[in-house]
Amino acid sequence: MTDSSPSADRDRQAPSADPPERRTGRITTGFGRYLLKHVGGAAVSLLLVLFSSFFIFRLVAGDPIDQLTRERPVTPEQREAMRAELGLDQPMWNQFIDYLTGTLTGDFGTSFQYRRPIFDLIVERLPATLLLSGTGVVLAVLLGFWIGSRAGWRQGSRFDRTQVTTGLLLYSAPTFWLGMIAILVFARSLELFPVNGMRSPGTPDDFLSQAVDIGHHLVLPVLTYTAVVYAGYLMVMRSSILDERGSDYLTTARAKGLRDDDVRRRHAVPNALLPTITLVFLAIGNIVNGAIVTETVFSWPGLGRLFVQSIFYPDRPMLQALFVLFSSTTIVAVLCAEILYWFLDPRIRRAS
Amino acid sequence: MRSSIPTRRIAAAAAALAVAAGALAGTASGAAAQDDVDRLLIATDQEVDTFNPFKSRYIITYNTNTMTYESLIRPSAESYEPEPGLATEWEESGDGLTWTFQIREGAEWSDGEPLTAHDVAYTYGLLIENEDIRDWNIDVAGNFVSAEATDDTTFVLTLNEPAPSAILSSQTFIVPQHIWEDYPDPAADDANDELPLVGSGPFQVAEYRTDELLRLEANENYWGGAPAFDELVYDYYNEPDAAVAALEAGEVDIVNGLNPAQVEALEAQDHVTVNNAQGRRFVSITFNHGAATADGTEYGDGHPALRDPVVRQAMHTAIDKQELVDRVLDGNGTPATSLIPAIFEQWHWEGGDSLVEFDINEANRMLDEAGYELGEDGVRTMPDSDQRLSFRFYHHADNTDYATIVEFVSEWWEEIGIEVDAEPIEQGSLNDLVYLGEYDIAFSGWGTGPNPSDMLGMHTCAVLPTGTDGSERSHENFYCDEEFDSLHERQKVESDPDARAELVKEQQRILYEDAPVVWVYYQNVLEAYNHDKVDGLTTQPSENGMITGQEGFQYSYWSATPVDGGGEEGGASTGVLIGVGVAAAAVVVAAVVFFVRRRSTADERE
Numbered sequence: 001m002t003d004s005s006p007s008a009d010r011d012r013q014a015p016s017a018d019p020p021e022r023r024t025g026r027i028t029t030g031f032g033r034y035l036l037k038h039v040g041g042a043a044v045s046l047l048l049v050l051f052s053s054f055f056i057f058r059l060v061a062g063d064p065i066d067q068l069t070r071e072r073p074v075t076p077e078q079r080e081a082m083r084a085e086l087g088l089d090q091p092m093w094n095q096f097i098d099y100l101t102g103t104l105t106g107d108f109g110t111s112f113q114y115r116r117p118i119f120d121l122i123v124e125r126l127p128a129t130l131l132l133s134g135t136g137v138v139l140a141v142l143l144g145f146w147i148g149s150r151a152g153w154r155q156g157s158r159f160d161r162t163q164v165t166t167g168l169l170l171y172s173a174p175t176f177w178l179g180m181i182a183i184l185v186f187a188r189s190l191e192l193f194p195v196n197g198m199r200s201p202g203t204p205d206d207f208l209s210q211a212v213d214i215g216h217h218l219v220l221p222v223l224t225y226t227a228v229v230y231a232g233y234l235m236v237m238r239s240s241i242l243d244e245r246g247s248d249y250l251t252t253a254r255a256k257g258l259r260d261d262d263v264r265r266r267h268a269v270p271n272a273l274l275p276t277i278t279l280v281f282l283a284i285g286n287i288v289n290g291a292i293v294t295e296t297v298f299s300w301p302g303l304g305r306l307f308v309q310s311i312f313y314p315d316r317p318m319l320q321a322l323f324v325l326f327s328s329t330t331i332v333a334v335l336c337a338e339i340l341y342w343f344l345d346p347r348i349r350r351a352s
Numbered sequence: 353m354r355s356s357i358p359t360r361r362i363a364a365a366a367a368a369l370a371v372a373a374g375a376l377a378g379t380a381s382g383a384a385a386q387d388d389v390d391r392l393l394i395a396t397d398q399e400v401d402t403f404n405p406f407k408s409r410y411i412i413t414y415n416t417n418t419m420t421y422e423s424l425i426r427p428s429a430e431s432y433e434p435e436p437g438l439a440t441e442w443e444e445s446g447d448g449l450t451w452t453f454q455i456r457e458g459a460e461w462s463d464g465e466p467l468t469a470h471d472v473a474y475t476y477g478l479l480i481e482n483e484d485i486r487d488w489n490i491d492v493a494g495n496f497v498s499a500e501a502t503d504d505t506t507f508v509l510t511l512n513e514p515a516p517s518a519i520l521s522s523q524t525f526i527v528p529q530h531i532w533e534d535y536p537d538p539a540a541d542d543a544n545d546e547l548p549l550v551g552s553g554p555f556q557v558a559e560y561r562t563d564e565l566l567r568l569e570a571n572e573n574y575w576g577g578a579p580a581f582d583e584l585v586y587d588y589y590n591e592p593d594a595a596v597a598a599l600e601a602g603e604v605d606i607v608n609g610l611n612p613a614q615v616e617a618l619e620a621q622d623h624v625t626v627n628n629a630q631g632r633r634f635v636s637i638t639f640n641h642g643a644a645t646a647d648g649t650e651y652g653d654g655h656p657a658l659r660d661p662v663v664r665q666a667m668h669t670a671i672d673k674q675e676l677v678d679r680v681l682d683g684n685g686t687p688a689t690s691l692i693p694a695i696f697e698q699w700h701w702e703g704g705d706s707l708v709e710f711d712i713n714e715a716n717r718m719l720d721e722a723g724y725e726l727g728e729d730g731v732r733t734m735p736d737s738d739q740r741l742s743f744r745f746y747h748h749a750d751n752t753d754y755a756t757i758v759e760f761v762s763e764w765w766e767e768i769g770i771e772v773d774a775e776p777i778e779q780g781s782l783n784d785l786v787y788l789g790e791y792d793i794a795f796s797g798w799g800t801g802p803n804p805s806d807m808l809g810m811h812t813c814a815v816l817p818t819g820t821d822g823s824e825r826s827h828e829n830f831y832c833d834e835e836f837d838s839l840h841e842r843q844k845v846e847s848d849p850d851a852r853a854e855l856v857k858e859q860q861r862i863l864y865e866d867a868p869v870v871w872v873y874y875q876n877v878l879e880a881y882n883h884d885k886v887d888g889l890t891t892q893p894s895e896n897g898m899i900t901g902q903e904g905f906q907y908s909y910w911s912a913t914p915v916d917g918g919g920e921e922g923g924a925s926t927g928v929l930i931g932v933g934v935a936a937a938a939v940v941v942a943a944v945v946f947f948v949r950r951r952s953t954a955d956e957r958e
Contacts, residue, residue, distance in 0.1 A: 081487035188597040195598040301563040
């Protein structure tokens with residue numbers, strides 16, 4: 001307990017989580033204003049995303065028709081036919097109106113490369129992404145918070161040093177490289193797991209076989225994804241615990257004769273979790289964005305891979321739709337975090 | 353209370369262990385639980401554009417089309433010569449305008465319906481009457497006048513003008529009338545989306561999961577005999593290195609598009625055979641020799657020196673193509689002469705007396721003679737002005753081979769007093785600049801087909817742009833030459849293959865000597881397969897030919913046979929069992945360490 005916490009004031013406020021009765025009236029109006037402000041902010045962001053998405057991907061030079069006919073001779077008539085079919089013969093302004101009304105009504109148009117409705121493709125890919133990044137994020141958050149809280153609690157110990165070094169080492173490793181190493185070691189040399197993909201072609205159709213097969217394919221990508229990101233949660237949790245460590249209420253808890261582990265788990269960690277909420281919500285928002293690089297290395301048929309392929313194509317309507325989707329999930333997730341803060345952190349209520 | 357905590361934890365941990373072990377064991381049995389279907393697995397990374405055979409443009413759908421459907425005439429496996437497909441015989445009328453085909457008797461669709469000349473007439477009818485389908489296939493369909501089945505086995509096609517080479521080498525995939533006439537719009541992308549497809553070829557597309565797999569099932573009714581494999585599966589691998597690892601681990605049977613380093617790694621594997629085949633692809637360096645429209649309006653900002661054939665020829669003379677093959681491709685290629693790669697033996701022109709040998713001194717002499725004097729900075733200038741011979745050289749940013757070529761070539765050109773300003777540019781922008789004529793030198797590369805007219809046609813005056821906005825892109829680089837054009841018209845209607853070959857070679861000679869483009873090399877196809885699982889892969893052409901990327905018909909997959917007792921299943925499940933053992937041991941060790949440490953720290957603290 002030698003190093004004093006830099007935010008002792010804040011700590012003292014933390015235990016007083018229950019707002020006094022008389023404040024209720026003010027909270028409602030205050031909350032209304034708070035909500036309006038943040039929802040408004042989110043709406044403006046969404047609008048900007050909606051507009052910029054149309055123009056950003058038009059800056060990516062290149063004629064989509066060139067891509068469609070790459071290295072194959074085509075006549076001008078064929079080019080015109082393709083152009084008309086993709087709606088590229090329309091003036092820019094019409095294309096923008098089509099895009100805007102389409103996106104707002106959930107009709108994202110047709111993908112250049114797959115020639116299918118984008119909405120269908122996204123719905124098809126979503127489960128794979130949720131499975132991979134969902135599992136990965138949950139694992140990374142749990143692992144990061146668990147190690148982070150213990151490392152921070154015993155700052156400078158061997159556990160702290162080795163865990164922080166390991167975590168940061170993995171954090172700075174390129175996902176791509178780590179994924180390839182995982183494939184070479186665990187899939188090629190040891191043949192423990194499949195090299196990539198989500199399902200094997202020869203697996204029987206019954207639920208159990210399919211589930212086991214997908215689980216088998218899931219191990220390496222999830223481990224890779226988790227290994228790369230968990231250090232982020234570890235570091236935030238560690239510093240958060242460090243902040244709490246010198247607090248008076250912990251001294252009180254210890255004075256009551258509680259075991260060290262119990263002091264940490266029951267008293268320090270709950271308070272230390274507060275600053276990590278934004279992080280957790282960002283992580284939830286990121287689940288949809290997918291683990292783009294991981295999905296690419298492991299040929300995981302999710303949204304991240306769809307995005308990468310669309311960039312290479314370039315599949316403009318697909319990029320627009322994914323950009324809007326990714327941005328809006330993040331914006332909504334952050335909005336949720338902000339709303340939740342109102343209820344979790346009394347300081348915000350007091351400020352408004 | 354306190355004493356109960358460890359007990360509870362141990363119980364929980366034991367439960368967790370049991371679950372983990374169960375899951376891993378389940379995984380092991382799952383990996384072993386494979387059906388006994390003979391399945392040929394091919395690694396791919398390309399999406400499906402559409403299953404509509406009149407519209408698909410991708411290589412993968414070209415391949416599935418050639419397996420699901422058939423054409424009347426197809427290029428042979430031995431040498432790409434036309435051979436009977438669904439037509440057993442054909443005859444061109446004296447005026448070249450009427451073709452009569454005898455349709456194979458006994459051919460059936462994969463659903464058991466008989467295939468007749470009426471299906472053929474229906475298919476050609478779509479190309480003539482359906483405007484969208486016609487536009488998509490205008491290069492051949494534009495010449496069709498009528499299509500008619502005179503009886504169940506005779507099909508008559510009439511043309512606008514004679515086109516023997518196009519009829520013999522362009523493929524029209526014959527579709528079943530009894531299925532297709534129910535489609536509301538046969539030109540739509542989603543026409544023909546109902547799987548399994550019905551066709552007459554050896555494998556039918558049966559299942560497609562975007563980015564996961566594309567499965568084809570063997571057609572037992574195939575007139576040439578059912579394939580030995582029950583299924584053919586294209587398995588998706590985004591990363592070429594992952595596909596290589598999968599081949600090494602026995603998870604995939606055929607991988608193509610390898611690089612020399614991957615080939616080296618695979619050659620060390622006992623169960624893998626590498627096929628280093630001649631390819632259909634060339635890499636070329638194109639010069640901006642004067643961008644102009646069909647009516648002669650010049651545009652763009654090309655360097656004036658490149659309009660002089662002597663400069664282009666001198667630059668050609670200062671390129672050591674063999675060195676580039678050795679250094680860039682690790683020897684997996686052939687130095688190029690002209691437009692048609694050596695794999696198409698009958699059309700390829702070998703250079704004869706005009707063959708350019710790498711000779712820096714000769715190149716210098718040519719430039720000296722033409723009056724390009726060497727400046728003090730080591731760079732030549734124009735004969736009539738002091739403009740330096742300094743050229744922009746654009747190469748594709750995503751292609752490392754091109755970047756290496758640029759380095760070599762720049763040095764050679766420096767030795768002849770030519771300065772190069774190399775710039776990597778993203779492919780789309782690079783194409784834009786080239787078609788706008790806003791470049792000096794740029795890379796190009798094409799995969800060529802068995803009909804030389806396609807590639808030669810891109811160098812005729814007829815395809816020059818009419819406007820200067822760079823949107824008309826049927827030409828390769830603004831080439832236009834009267835003699836070349838007249839040869840082109842003649843070879844297109846020449847029915848005698850030898851006489852046609854002479855004309856085609858003459859066209860290539862003109863291109864070579866005029867040097868609007870320098871062809872650098874023909875790139876080999878590097879592919880590998882697991883010979884413990886698959887055998888009997890026919891190559892095209894037979895000599896030094898390829899397995900993947902065949903034209904007209906996938907002879908390799910049709911002739912492929914499974915190898916008995918290809919023990920990879922056993923290997924995989926043993927691997928999994930070992931893995932389970934290792935994983936379980938690791939979990940136990942981790943758990944023991946965890947509890948020991950936990951108890952000791954708890955004891956110390958309390």
